[in-house]
Amino acid sequence: KSVENSGNNTEGDDFSISTLLEKANANLGKNLDEPLVIFGDIAVPTGLQNADSCTARGCLWPKNNGRVVVPYRISDQYSRRERNVIEQGLRSFEAATCVSFRPQSRERDFLDIQSRDGCYSFVGRRGGGQIVSLSRQGCVFHQIVQHEVLHALGFDHEQTRSDRDQHVRILLENVIPGMEHNFRKINTRNLDTPYDYNSVMHYGRFAFSRDREPTIVPIPDENVAIGRATEMSANDILRVNRLYTCKMDLHTCFTSLGDNFVGDEMPGC
Numbered sequence: 001k002s003v004e005n006s007g008n009n010t011e012g013d014d015f016s017i018s019t020l021l022e023k024a025n026a027n028l029g030k031n032l033d034e035p036l037v038i039f040g041d042i043a044v045p046t047g048l049q050n051a052d053s054c055t056a057r058g059c060l061w062p063k064n065n066g067r068v069v070v071p072y073r074i075s076d077q078y079s080r081r082e083r084n085v086i087e088q089g090l091r092s093f094e095a096a097t098c099v100s101f102r103p104q105s106r107e108r109d110f111l112d113i114q115s116r117d118g119c120y121s122f123v124g125r126r127g128g129g130q131i132v133s134l135s136r137q138g139c140v141f142h143q144i145v146q147h148e149v150l151h152a153l154g155f156d157h158e159q160t161r162s163d164r165d166q167h168v169r170i171l172l173e174n175v176i177p178g179m180e181h182n183f184r185k186i187n188t189r190n191l192d193t194p195y196d197y198n199s200v201m202h203y204g205r206f207a208f209s210r211d212r213e214p215t216i217v218p219i220p221d222e223n224v225a226i227g228r229a230t231e232m233s234a235n236d237i238l239r240v241n242r243l244y245t246c247k248m249d250l251h252t253c254f255t256s257l258g259d260n261f262v263g264d265e266m267p268g269c
Contacts, residue, residue, distance in 0.1 A: 016204030016227040017147055024138030025118035034117050035131070039157055039182050040203070041120045041148065043131065059124030059154055060244065061099070061109075068099045068244050070153075071110035073129070078115060082140045086113060089145025096237045098246035099153065104129075111152055119144055121151035143230050146200050150236065154243060158195065158202035159216055161188045167195040167219060168226070174213035182208055183215070191242040196235040197226045204228065 021041050028037050035043040061070050072090065074083055090101040104110040112129040119139035121132045132148050134140055139148075159168060162185060170183045196202065197218060204227030205214045218224040241248060 016206075017143060017200065017229065018203035018207035018227055020138060020141060020144060021119055021147075022208070024135055024144075025120070028118045028120070031117050034133075035120070035122075037118070037120045039160065039184075040207070041118070042151060042156070043120045043122045043133075045122070045126070059126075061125050061153065063098070063244060066098060066247060068246075070099065070101050071104035071107040072101050073104045073110055073112050075112075075114040078136065078140070082136060085140050085142060086134060086145055089142055089149060092142075092146060092232065093149070093240065096248070097240045098244055098248065099240060111149075115139075119148060121148040123151050123156060124154040125152075143200050146232050146236075150201055150232075150240075153240060155201060155236075155239065156186060156188050158197075158199040159207075160184065160186050161190060161195060162186070163190065163195060167197075169217045169219055171213070171215050171217060174210060174215045175208050176210045179208040189243070191239050193235050193239055193242070196233055197224050198229050198233045199236050200229040200232050201236065202227045202229065 018040065025037070025041060028034060035045070037043050061068050074086055078086065094100045101111075109125055109127055110129055111132050113132045113134060115136045116131065116133040118133060118135050122130050130152070132152055134145065134148065158164075159170075160183075164170075164185060172180050172183065175183065203216060205216055205225075206212060207215050207227070209215045216226060218226055240246070
């Protein structure tokens with residue numbers, strides 16, 4: 001589960017989202033067959049140097065009869081265990097949102113899940129078979145599957161939110177030279193949801209750090225843990241439901257959110 005308060009230290013950060021992505025993506029950019037990847041794991045179309053934030057309805061997956069069905073294809077590169085991890089990550093959306101995933105048949109637009117160089121995804125629906133890379137070397141984890149699929153559904157990183165400066169300080173002096181662009185704010189659609197340190201889309205305290213100095217510090221309480229989610233938070237689920245205007249049954253929401261339910265209101269319904 002997400003860790004809420006575990007201090008300002010490096011313990012546990014070896015399995016943060018950003019650490020897993022950095023390790024898996026260490027060789028990205030050396031293969032000309034791979035797309036340009038920015039912000040750590042966001043693929044951008046050829047010719048674009050900036051993230052094209054998913055702020056238009058056209059980048060969303062279509063909805064019919066109250067459900068959003070996203071076709072997908074999983075490469076036969078994966079072992080049975082790896083395929084199960086990926087499919088479990090896809091199924092995790094179905095219980096708490098109106099988004100579901102079905103094997104691609106004749107659909108033109110689908111997620112083409114492959115083991116390429118690293119972990120990355122485009123943001124939102126791009127048309128055709130769009131690559132979601134989940135390398136067998138370091139990407140086949142439940143939280144990474146959810147993270148990359150959330151990109152494909154239209155979501156950016158939490159720490160790039162337009163209101164992030166009210167919640168975190170970015171210490172560019174501690175960032176690996178040449179990696180500063182990964183901390184640029186973008187115009188995000190926040191869907192009237194709070195900034196969430198426990199989001200599966202939040203990078204860790206030492207993302208792109210040189211000399212293991214912090215690069216992202218929560219404010220006002222710098223000891224709040226960030227980037228250590230092992231699954232989607234209640235706010236991640238809420239945002240999917242708001243972005244795709246899902247109408248969820250209360251019992252379904254209570255059951256599916258489980259330990260992710262916090263506060264006085266039922267998120268995501």
